[in-house]
Amino acid sequence: MSRDNILHKVRTALGRSAGQAVADPPPVRLRVPEIAMEDRIALMRSRVEALAGKTARVPTMEAAREFVAGAIAGKTAVASNAPYLVECGISSLPGVRTGIREVGELTAVCAQVDIGITSADYALCDTGTLVMIASPAEGRLVSLLPPAHIAVVPRERILTGLDELFTILPDPAAQTSSMVLITGPSQTADIEQILIRGVHGPGQVTVVIVG
Amino acid sequence: MGKRVSLFVTCMVDQLFPKVGMAMADVLERLGYRVDFPEEQTCCGQPAYNSGYHAEARIVARHFLKTFEASEAIVVPSGSCTAMVTHHFKDLFTKEPETLALVHAMEKKVHEFATFLTDVAGVEDVGARMDDVVTFHDGCHALRELGIQSAPRRLLARVKGLELREMVPSEECCGFGGTFAVKFAELSGAMARTKIDAIVGTGANTVVSLDPSCLMQIQGALSRAGLHVRTMHLAEVLASR
Amino acid sequence: MSVEFDRKIHDTLADANLQLAVYTATGRLKDKRIQVTAAGVLPDYQELRTQANAIKKHVIDNLDHYLEEFERNVESHGGKVVYCKDATDVSDFVLDLAKRRGSRLIVKSKSMTTEEVDLNERLAHHGLESVETDLGEYILQLAHERPYHIVAPALHKTRYDVADLFTKELGVARETVPEKLTLIARGVLREKFLKADIGISGANFLIADSGAVAIIENEGNVRLTTSAPKIHIAVAGIEKVIPRAQDLAVFLKLLARSATGQLVSVYTSFLAGPRRAGEVDGPEEFYVVLLDNGRTKLLPDRSKRESLYCIRCGACLNACPVYRKIGGHSFPWVYSGPIGAIITPQFMGVSHEPGLPFASSLCGACGEVCPVKIDIPKILLELRGDVRKSEAREGLNRIEKLAFRIFAWVMTHPRIYEMAGRMAASIAPTGDGKWIRSVPAPMSVGPLKAWLSERDMPPLPPKSFREMWRNR
Incomplete structure (x- = not known):
């Protein structure tokens, strides 16, 4: 069997025996800087915009709903099952499909609509990243299949960066089968290194910061 | 009486570019050093080592260690040959603890010429004058193994009449690489031509470097291309007045 | 050096268009890397490299321990780990699974590891359609070529090459605008994603404490490959394991910067097992193929073992003045550039292409940019020694060996040395x-x-x- 054969080769080459203890790995290196909320918001917006993403900052959940209503006017959209979108009243906007819990239906809808609307579990301001944790509330396909993605994020979820994320979530696998970090629109530079957005994933990403 | 230094001129300077060795001795003596030349010296062994002949490299390295055992400080007009002694000799003698001890003692005594001036002698202005526009080529071993970048530039900055123009990029290899230059001649030549494009782009009349081997490659390619840019070792520039 | 290696180098050097394309593309990637690793932008860049190196060293020195931990944790999430010793093992596993599930169509995201084992060709041989979905890899699959560069696989192709290829292979009207070419590929591949039963990805990191794989990309094809089909298979070399999810904070900062000059890639997928109860979408089955394929041969030698620290960022290719001249296809195996020059002889044996470790001026630019601090020049020197030992055993290259014995003798006899020099000068x-x-x-x-x-x-x-x- 290849498993035992490979592990045996590894141990022989390293001079180790099965089950032999190991010294501690180098200590975890996480440095969380202090960044004031206003600065986080400003940084988040400038990073997303530098990647040709769009951002908006709205004062209230109602204003978030207004903003999204404007953005999807005349278009078709699907919203994830995130409670925050329900609270904002975004899920009940006219023309928004939501509450889908069956994968076949979700795939079909996401492949048809113009816009996918989600919240985000966190945002990382130093890179302009959205952190999407798969759950009953957030499917993977809503932020992936439609050509445009709108993420509505309350400001208190904006973290400083990866180090803070992994401080809060030392092991994301404890709560999800999938955590995806999204930093700007889908892009490729595979033909003559010319940057093209929206190759497989959404070509437009809009981050709406609430508060 | 000044301090003593020994010259390791390298086989290349001995056989092909003796003026570089004379210039180096001249600069050191002007700074008050008593300069000697241990006559038993030949080569550091790098050609054999880089070609994979470790046993042969070890034989030549031992000869070097013996030749310079009594010297207090050894100055070398080459970053590459310096790095062979200070960074690679130890890998040749991992299984010989006694020789390894000699190697470690030697590592502290061997100095590349430019950094010997700035870091050991503590001088930047050696009183040189050369009315010329020059560009500086970073030899790869000097730059990446020895970390030498500012020393030669500080020395050049103090040469009266001299203007330094940096190449873009200055840190890219000239394509010499020892036996690489003849084993992969066509490739080495292509790399040299990219280098001389960068040199010509500066509009300088002279290319200066710490390494005679890079200068041989660059001058060889310049000459083949019919370009009238000359090459000089830093020691020759610093000996000018 | 083999005649073939020599010829490929010559042909590449003689192709002026290719020379310009490769030099320009690598130069751009190289400059972008320099910008985002500069002290003003990432002050702790050197510390991160040191930490990454220390983690990799620790893992490789205790590899069996971390593989077993990874395996346990993947299985605790309902995934399965499959150890494969070589190409046949991998294709047998995929074929068997496809047969049992009645699958005909596979979508693939970019993976150097699957290139290593010619997975697509092996699957096609058995009637399975396996489609590359990374745009560059898709172009190369249509052209029947292997990647030119670890991270920019179609770096040598112009828009006109791609236009010709799409017209011929896809039967579409000729387009030469890159945006339009991209849209054509998006359309064709989107359909494949939605129809495929199996998605095969690579993995940048195998995370032992989480039992998860992490994969980075920019296009979204990895996300589609790993989310849309019912089955996800991640294929990775055994050396890809890291101890903790928290170590990603170090590696993610280094990888995208070194590879493409981005702060982070557009997408980082952290995947731990199949879809869980209540989750809306995601695969029903999750497999991780752990491939040896020669990697265990690199472990016995303490210093050459470092070659397994590689995170496949491609920075050494962009920095290498040799790669920038001879390109990716001159190299004798799927891995090109400095990293290819050190791993190919170790995976395939030094006599596979004895000239390879010598095709370097030892300028050291590769080691300088390596995010995990692999001492590539030093390993090249060791491999050169290994080539000579192998030649000595086989009685090859005797004249050169003799020449260096004479060299050593002359250099230890100063009088002879001086005489020889003067004789040369006289003639x-x-x-x-x-x-x-x-x-x-x-x-x-x-x-x-x-x-x-x-x-x-x-x-x-x-x-x-x-x-x-x-x-x-």
């Missing part, structure tokens, strides 16, 4: 003090001929340094 052309373009035919052999094929040589001086020193 060499003087060139009237000018640099010499050619020498008489009988002298134009070996290294001298090779030197003069590209460059002029210096005239030998009338007196050596030691003579001048004695006479002064």
Whole structure:
């Protein structure tokens, strides 16, 4: 069997025996800087915009709903099952499909609509990243299949960066089968290194910061 | 009486570019050093080592260690040959603890010429004058193994009449690489031509470097291309007045 | 050096368009890396490299322990780990699974590891359609070529090459605008994603404490490959394991910066097992194929073991003046550039292409940019020694060996050395003090001929340094 054969080769080459203890790995290196909320918001917006993403900052959940209503006017959209979108009243906007819990239906809808609307579990301001944790509330396909993605994020979820994320979530696998970090629109530079957005994933990403 | 230094001129300077060795001795003596030349010296062994002949490299390295055992400080007009002694000799003698001890003692005594001036002698202005526009080529071993970048530039900055123009990029290899230059001649030549494009782009009349081997490659390619840019070792520039 | 290696180098150097394309593309990637690793942008860049190196060293030195931990944790999430010793093992596993599930169509995201084992060709041979979905890889699959560069696989193709290829292979109207070419590929591949039963991805990191794989990309094809089909198979070399999810904070900062000059890639997928109860979408089955394929051969030697630290960022290719001249397809195996030059001889044996470790000026630019601090030049030097040992065993290259024995003897006999030098000077052309373009035919052999094929040589001086020193 290849498993035992490979592990045996590894141990022989390293001079180790099965089950032999190991010294501690180098200590975890996480440095969380202090960044004031206003600065986080400003940084988040400038990073997303530098990647040709769009951002908006709205004062209230109602204003978030207004903003999204404007953005999807005349278009078709699907919203994830995130409670925050329900609270904002975004899920009940006219023309928004939501509450889908069956994968076949979700795939079909996401492949048809113009816009996918989600919240985000966190945002990382130093890179302009959205952190999407798969759950009953957030499917993977809503932020992936439609050509445009709108993420509505309350400001208190904006973290400083990866180090803070992994401080809060030392092991994301404890709560999800999938955590995806999204930093700007889908892009490729595979033909003559010319940057093209929206190759497989959404070509437009809009981050709406609430508060 | 000044301090003593020994010259390791390298086989290349001995056989092909003796003026570089004379210039180096001249600069050191002007700074008050008593300069000697241990006559038993030949080569550091790098050609054999880089070609994979470790046993042969070890034989030549031992000869070097013996030749310079009594010297207090050894100055070398080459970053590459310096790095062979200070960074690679130890890998040749991992299984010989006694020789390894000699190697470690030697590592502290061997100095590349430019950094010997700035870091050991503590001088930047050696009183040189050369009315010329020059560009500086970073030899790869000097730059990446020895970390030498500012020393030669500080020395050049103090040469009266001299203007330094940096190449873009200055840190890219000239394509010499020892036996690489003849084993992969066509490739080495292509790399040299990219280098001389960068040199010509500066509009300088002279290319200066710490390494005679890079200068041989660059001058060889310049000459083949019919370009009238000359090459000089830093020691020759610093000996000018 | 093999005739083939020599010919490929020559052909690449002779292709002016290719020279410009490769030099420009690598130059751009190289400059972007420099910008985002500069002290003003990432002050702790060197510390991160040191930490990454320490983590990789620790893991590789205790690899069996972390593989077993990874395996346990993947299985605790309902995934399955499949160890494969070679190409046949991998394709047998995929074929068997496809047969049992009745699958015909597979979508693939970019993976150097699957290139290593020619997975697509093996699956196609058994009637399975396996489609590359990374745009560059898709182009190369249509062209039946292997990647030119670890991270920019179609770097050598122009828009016109792609236009011709799409017209011929997809039967679409000819388009030469990159945006439109991209849209064509998006359309074709989107359909494949939605129809495929199996998605095969690579993995940048195997995370032991989480039992998860992490995959980075920019296009979204990895996300589609790992989310849309019912089955996800991640294929990775056994060396890809890291101890903790928290270590990603170090590696993610280094990887995208080194690879493409981005702060982070557009998408980082952290995947731990199949879809869980209540989750809306995601695969029903999750497999991780752990591939040896020669990696265990690199473990016994403590210093060469470092080669397994590689995170496949491609920074060494962009920094390498040799890669930038000879391109990716001159290299004898799927891995090109400096990292290819050190791992190919170790995976395939030094006699696979004995010239490979010598195709370097040892300039050190690769080691300088390596985010995990692999001492590539030093490993090249060790491999050069290994080539000589192998030649000695097989009785090859005796003349050169003899030449270096003579070299060593001359260099330890200063009187002989001096005499030899003066003899050479007495017969060499003087060139009237000018640099010499050619020498008489009988002298134009070996290294001298090779030197003069590209460059002029210096005239030998009338007196050596030691003579001048004695006479002064």
